[in-house]
Amino acid sequence: MDTYGRLTEEIIEELSSVLGPGGIITDDRDLLENYSWDQAGRIWGHMPEAVVRPGNTTQVSAVMKIASRYRIPVTPRGAGSGLNGGAVPLAGGIVLSLERMNAILEIDPVNRVAVVEPGVVTNDLCRAAAEKGFLYAGYPMSTETSYIGGNFATNAGGGKVVRYGSTRRHILGAEVVLASGEIIELGGRYRKDSWGYNILQLLIGSEGTLAIATKLTVNLEPKPGKTVNLLACYPGIEKLVESVSKVIGSGEKIISCEFMDRNLVRYTTEYLGCRLPEQDRSGGYLIIQVEGDSEEQLEESYEKIGNICLSCGAFEVFVAESRTDSAAMWNVRQNGLEGMRARDPYACGSGDLMVPLSAVPEMLRRIEAAGREWGLEMGIIAHIGDGNIHPIPIKPEGMTPEKWAIYSEEFFEALIKEAIKLGGVGSGEHGVGHVKQHIITQSKSPAELELLRGIKRTFDPLNILNPGKMFFPLGDR
Template structure:
């Protein structure tokens, strides 16, 4: 274990002076517990010594200077909606909560960007952009709860990735505070450069292990054209998966292509008090969003896509005729995890898998096989159009929660190894955190690990930034 400094009364007073009254929580176990775990579950939690809530970049810099001088570990934290323990303070020390840095600073119509602080809720940014006639296209399924800073930290994806890409693609500039307290500015209000190594792309997905991002400049897209949602119901998963590549390759403007299997639909509709069409006999559903500039183009798009689905074996393809219909379809998809956890509070969603689209049928087959071998009931939800699959296993009734926490992660490790064997990786958007650290390290060559750990040392020579995550071990 690293020899980290403790937070003495003198240091506590320094932190309080740096961020002002109400900005530091210490010696309050109930309040600290709220920052000790994330959505991976309490089993992975660890108490911090203090929670510090800066209100601006200067305060973040002041806190980091204290932490660097005293070798106190710092765990940056957004909304705590992560699923891999990324915001859990494994080494204690300071949780640096960015919840007070929640301002949308500017909507720049000329340069088509928004300037935001990391604590802005993603959906608030989406709404603010829409009010000015733009689209912020970074759209994870946690859009109503997650912070934009957390999206950047994990390079979050979501339902619109096949059209617009993941968070890294949307971030043009960033202000960040290094572990030393120095402030750097990266990128800007432009969309291309060949001006040295791209540090901003390095920070995207780094899960708070390199620096604290305090401001983001994000790209805004023109508002999309007319859209319509289709729900296709399938008797077998083989027929469903066969449709996906044909839909994506149809030449039509596909915004989203999402998959839900029968278990997830069953438990989520029970949770929501609704039903989907053909629910008694469907093994799975595709939820597809099509875009067109005109009614004629839109109609041509959804008719073409609907025919593909029917030709591949779909029972029915339902076209949403109103916003209410569309909302009902998406409500099941967006509440999939909540639906599974209503069935079993211990349902585990820390593992998402990424494989090439061509490997999706085989990966889903292997998930089903391994689930049966491990005696686990599972629901599957997926951004299937880009090969990002989210298995959600349920705890066996006779297993203790403590045993289940370890068993589920061993199960996910087995799935990740299958994904890697098929040319994929162990996470498309949830991140690594500490839950997936070992399998990440096992998947990399010694040469690559040395390069990656060298980057970590260059940014953070004292290993105070979110230690125990990604490529920064605790010992």
């Protein structure tokens, strides 16, 4: 069993001397509380003893050297928008917030990369890239809050994965600080690498359990040509899912293919005070973003996609005529979780089933059947073109929040088992954190778990980096 040190006055003084004024929070309980939970909900939270807010890599390294010396657990934190308790300091100790390291250091048009600090908000990077005529293709639905460092650490997906892949595909290089405090550089401004093992790729999606990202070099795509958003309305889900593989396989340039069901649209439009077209008749919607090189070609493309949808049972396909129309449909999609939480603050957003595209219809059937069996009302939202489905159940009336935290996760555990039977996996993009830890460990073979533990021991022999997350146990206090 690991035994962690406690933060003494002397250690706090040492930390303060490297971090300077404003760099450390220890006494203000209200402030500390803000860093004790993430979007999994307060119920999964845990108080830190201190929050450190380094302003540069040297300070991150100095904090890790001190933490290693006294064996203090350190939980890296981005914006805290994670849905599985990844940024929660389960063992207390230090939360290391990257919020002050938020500079876009460079946009390099020749190499088509941006170099950024980890605390840059994803959407700020998208905007800065667009101003220079590029696209940063990361687009989680939390784009206006999440940080690029958090996207790196969770291998975030989102609304453009169909075309551009998840964060793994966008990261070319990183500067990271190891548990020992050592700083290493991985990758760079190049796009091919067969120079041995790829540690950079290993760190993407490692949820702060192996290293802390302090600088990232990201790929920029050429800005897409002309785009248009379609809103296809279907009477029910069965018909809708038939269209998806046909749309994706159409040969047209599809940037996004997203799904929202009736319940989710109802609660989200009520929350936002808006309406989508044909809301009374629609059992589900697809938002499809299509790209074309010219107006004419775009028109041909979206007509073809619209016809595919109509031939698969859509009763109406709307073409967004303006930016406002596009923004209205994407606003509902982006606010799906908030909409469900306006209906019930305990609506659970951690569900993140991932199945092969061919298994999406069956997975949706099983989700609906399970919802009935477990007596749950839910909304469903999906990056359906990727096969990534988020059921968002709400707490049954009268159930305590404590019981609900367990019940909802048992519900997801049952669904994850179904996803695995269908050839999928337990999470497409939200990761493991501590909420899903017991499930992932069940789904790995003993041999794979041993390899994973060996990797953790190599990077973090004292088990101080984000302990109790993913496959790794919590040390003893």
